[in-house]
Amino acid sequence: MTPEMEKIHGLFLAEAEEQLATLEQGLLALERTSGSPPLASLQCTLHTFKGGAGAVGLTAAVELAHLLEDLLTLLEARAVVLHAGLGSLMLQAVDVLREQVGLEPASESAQRLPALEVRRLLESTLKASQPVQARVTAPERPASPAEPTAHREHTLRVGLGRLDRMLDLTGEIAIARGRLAEMLTQAHRYTPQQLMEAHRDGDRLYLDLQELVMKVRMVPIGRTFQPFVRTVRDLGLAMGKQVRCELSGEDVEVDTTIAELIRDPLTHLVRNAMDHGLETPEVRQARGKAPTGTLSLRAFHDAGTLVIQVVDDGTGLDRERITARARTRGLLGPEETPDEGALLRLILAPGFSTAERITELSGRGVGMDVVKRNVESLRGTVSVDSLPGQGTTFSLRLPLTLSIIEGFNVAVGGETYVIPLQNVLECVELPAAESRPGSTGVFHLRGSPLPFLRLREHFALGGSTPARENLVIISHERGLAGLAVDTLLGQGQTVIKPLGRFCQGLPGLSGSTLLGDGRVALILDVPALLQQALQAASPAALA
């Protein structure tokens, strides 16, 4: 085994351990709950595991996982009933998977069945239940499946040099603090300027430390990209496709959480591209393209965000099939003809698949849902571009760091709100002549109409509108819009704090932050806020 492969294998093992544990918990929960079982998350986990196992060449595990996946599909379609025997068979299968990837099985050795036996049993179970038709109606999926997250400590390797520097800084800060405290006890002997100077000395050190801590969390994205080179090669061989994998921007540094959570979405995107996107050499030549296809993974910075792209030069998305599929699934009305962007976004819907057959690789419609969910949990967005016959580009746009953003503070009444600066274009004063009461309005911005939302009314904050209002102009998908607020407070670094249970996931809010005076300020989720306004207003209001 080459050192490189060893690294990949190590990564896979760590993940597989977590995934199989999740799977096991999920299966056990499945047995406990009656009614609609939480199958979607199980399928996601299994699917991701399968991808990983395939990448390190564990064919037996892939095949077994595939059988399990089939079984889960049957369970979901209610073609088979989960009884204790089946439950333990599936759990035994998980143990066999553990053995096959080189992990310690969880059960007693006496209760274990040999791998071949488990496989045979699974196959006969599958055969016994009649093949089900592809689902026509959309299965009810929980809007936000509460996935049982395995409690496993996340670790990160840090260069000793960086840690030493941090330690040095902590020492220096301690000295600076002591000096300042001493000066303050005898404050009458110093001028305010001198005290301020001493404070600044300490502050500078503190900022250095903050920067260093943030840097420690950053890892090059190349480490995440690397395993896919092998995936592409192996999949290409298995499917008789000639594909070259190109990487660019491997040294772009990303937050370690992003690097970790982006791996699953990338797995699904790469496998999708291999399966549906890229064609076989014969087809490519017939279409006048080079026989070898290209799949690129790219990372780059753009306008304060990190962009990760998965690009293939394959067949492109079939618009007609997407439309047809969306109609049968009821995502589109029979007469509706969505625009380009909206049409392509449809493929991100859970359970959506245009594949005619379910292959080992894809076609269940689980993958794109994982992509969307993972990316959104990182406060990112997914977009799709596709040219028929020329290929598809998936772009994941992610924040650079997860914990600090540039924010723009505004005040409404006694409350302070933070708007992410990346959304803010400019600020103008709302002339009294143009302001009418109401939660929305239109403002004339240099000759063009600009719809705006009055935050005070929208959040039902009460109080009276001040004589002078300000308008923060923000850009969003559909163009420009304004947010009317009382006062503009200016920009600054904003440390994001989660809102915690009960307040999490509220529309229009993405988190909270602490202000200098210790109060909590809410961070606005501008796209969601405008979406709300859009839904509340007549559809033409924001056209």
Added chain:
Amino acid sequence: MSEENSAATQYLSFILAGEEYALGILRVKEIIEYDTVTRVPGAPAWVRGVFNLRGSVVPVVDLTVKLGLPPIQLTRRSCIVVVEVRQGNEDIVLGLLADAIGQVIELGPEDVAPPPAFGTQVHVEYLLGMGRVGTARKFILLLDIDKVLSGQEVLSATALRAPPGEDTERTTGKVA
């Protein structure tokens, strides 16, 4: 909860709408003075807002709304009882708004009577029992805080929303 079953258990009592309620003291992390609470638009009506507890953002629950009691009036004695509750399979920290803090009481199993079938101000489901303290004639209602927070509100959320003006003042104004 096991802590309520041991020989003698300590409880912390607090006042809500004139009635004395108590929680197992092991649940209570600290008691702090009521300070600025930031309202969270769109949150359930019984979440009064969030506040800064030494760097983490913690929600404040208005139990009067959750239990269907008369609304709380902020006074100088209003305080926030920071508790740890179990929701699903995670422990979360949150603040409970109280009119005032009562006392720390010790109750043995013989001092706790099962809740009566009806007649209490709070739904029986939310009570662990009724505590008898010394010679006092009043019972202290022992709250099952996990159940209270996971249960449905007694009244619909919108029905209890105060008029906007008053609401803002109540939640953001510092108590003199």
